[in-house]
Amino acid sequence: xxxxxxxxxxxxxxxxxxxxxxxxxxxxxxxxxxxxxxxxxxxxxxxxxxxxxxxxxxxxxxxxxxxxxxxxxxxxxxxxxxxxxxxxxxxxxxxxxxxxxxxxxxxxxxxxxxxxxxxxxxxxxxxxxxxxxxxxxxxxxxxxxxxxxxxxxxxxxxxxxxxxxxxxxxxxxxxxxxxxxxxxxx
Numbered sequence: 001x002x003x004x005x006x007x008x009x010x011x012x013x014x015x016x017x018x019x020x021x022x023x024x025x026x027x028x029x030x031x032x033x034x035x036x037x038x039x040x041x042x043x044x045x046x047x048x049x050x051x052x053x054x055x056x057x058x059x060x061x062x063x064x065x066x067x068x069x070x071x072x073x074x075x076x077x078x079x080x081x082x083x084x085x086x087x088x089x090x091x092x093x094x095x096x097x098x099x100x101x102x103x104x105x106x107x108x109x110x111x112x113x114x115x116x117x118x119x120x121x122x123x124x125x126x127x128x129x130x131x132x133x134x135x136x137x138x139x140x141x142x143x144x145x146x147x148x149x150x151x152x153x154x155x156x157x158x159x160x161x162x163x164x165x166x167x168x169x170x171x172x173x174x175x176x177x178x179x180x181x182x183x184x185x186x
Contacts, residue, residue, distance in 0.1 A: 017033075017071070021071055029067045029070065033063075033068035035064070037068060038064070038144055040061035040064055042140045069096075073089070075153070076089060106135070110131045110134045114128040114131035
């Protein structure tokens with residue numbers, strides 16, 4: 001029941017993210033999604049005492065993930081040479097799957113190493129509250145790193161676009177030298 005809002009937001013917001021990316025481009029939604037996801041994980045780190053709070057924070061994370069996935073895949077397709085687009089998308093999917101498998105492994109390590117005994121219970125140990133804090137903190141830090149990476153990507157794409165525009169302008173000037181003379185004798 002706690003994860004239901006997460007899935008509902010993904011199901012509703014992923015298609016609408018496609019429309020957003022179509023309207024305003026790839027970079028802005030990807031940056032916004034990364035920031036929203038980080039805010040969601042930080043809120044999860046700070047506020048996870050009730051199921052309702054966890055569900056709300058997971059919904060925030062889902063909104064960010066929706067924007068990131070649509071924008072990132074479009075960036076991959078747009079800036080990869082056409083003949084390598086299949087390989088590029090395949091590698092992107094592999095990285096998503098690796099991330100999906102590393103996350104639970106990290107969580108399991110925290111859960112296994114941070115257990116405590118409960119007074120009055122003689123068999124077994126239980127998860128310490130610090131294990132959840134560490135899991136949510138790790139997610140927040142990884143998300144914060146992704147903000148840095150998407151900002152670097154944004155800067156590089158902006159630089160390559162301005163370089164490409166300058167090269168195209170120079171190419172157009174070389175192709176038509178009479179272009180500079182048009183209007184001089186008018």
